[in-house]
Amino acid sequence: MVHVALTIAGSDSGGGAGIQADLKTFQELGVFGTSALTAVTAQNTYGVSAIQSMEPSIITAQIQAVKEDFAVQAVKTGMLFSAEIIQAVAAELRDSGIPLVIDPVMIAKGGASLLRDEAVDALKSALIPLATVVTPNIPEAEVLTGLEIKSESDIERAAEHIMALGAQSVVIKGGHWKEAPFAEDLFVGSEGTRFSVRSPWVDTKDTHGTGCTYSAALAAFLADGESLPEAVISAKCFIHAAIENGLGIGGGHGPTNHWAYNRKGGNLMEGVAVIG
Ligand SMILES: Nc1ncnc2c1ncn2[C@@H]1O[C@H](COP(=O)(O)OP(=O)(O)O)[C@@H](O)[C@H]1O
């Protein structure tokens, strides 16, 4: 049986992040990828030079066209840009019963804002309560919670805070916490499920699109029938392989290697450990 996933996200002309990263990830993981485009960015490995968002009505129409024709097994959201877009997306996903991964994309690596400041409230009130899992990086978790994150206990507190917004579970990704001994992500789920997934740090500047690729992998593994904890671990294996085998293209922060996981063969958990 072919599994279908839907990404609702922005376009990255450079191909390392956004809808391009999501569709490459779905394809690599054997899941049929569908999409609803929220915005077009002119972007490369140095940064974002222009943004044009889509009208909410065409975003709604794209989601409806996909839902009407396909049995979508998982949805992920990425760049949503405005409160109006978030409300339109939430209206289509509410009561859908489809597992939903929300990557609360806010700032691109080069510093460009991919979410208007005034849209944060809509993200918290309209979309996060629909989430099967929310996957903020540390700066995004700080914005969502208003907490300053400086320690492991701050990360745990932030996770609880995001659950209190109504999300079923959360993964706080540790890629921005460079002082930590490992690149470690904390998963907190319902009924007290809690563990961390860690990998060694890869010393590279080529981390463009890591968050998009990670959340797309998580959605693909869910579409493929893995349980949420299994999918969180599998997604970490996918992103670790993608970062570790960087392509060395682009002069700035280059893209990760979406082929690496499948080409790795052998022990896909290599380098990745689950704690707790
Ligand atoms: N240099 C790195 N080495 C190994 N893993 C990394 C590195 N940077 C990020 N990661 C991992 O990549 C994933 C994305 O994390 P992060 O960079 O925090 O997200 P975002 O791209 O949204 O800012 C996480 O699983 C994180 O642990």
Ligand SMILES: Cc1ncc(COP(=O)(O)OP(=O)(O)O)c(N)n1
């Ligand atoms: C179109 C678009 N969507 C999302 C992002 C952010 O991607 P992310 O995975 O967080 O990676 P970096 O931007 O931090 O490299 C994006 N850049 N463009």
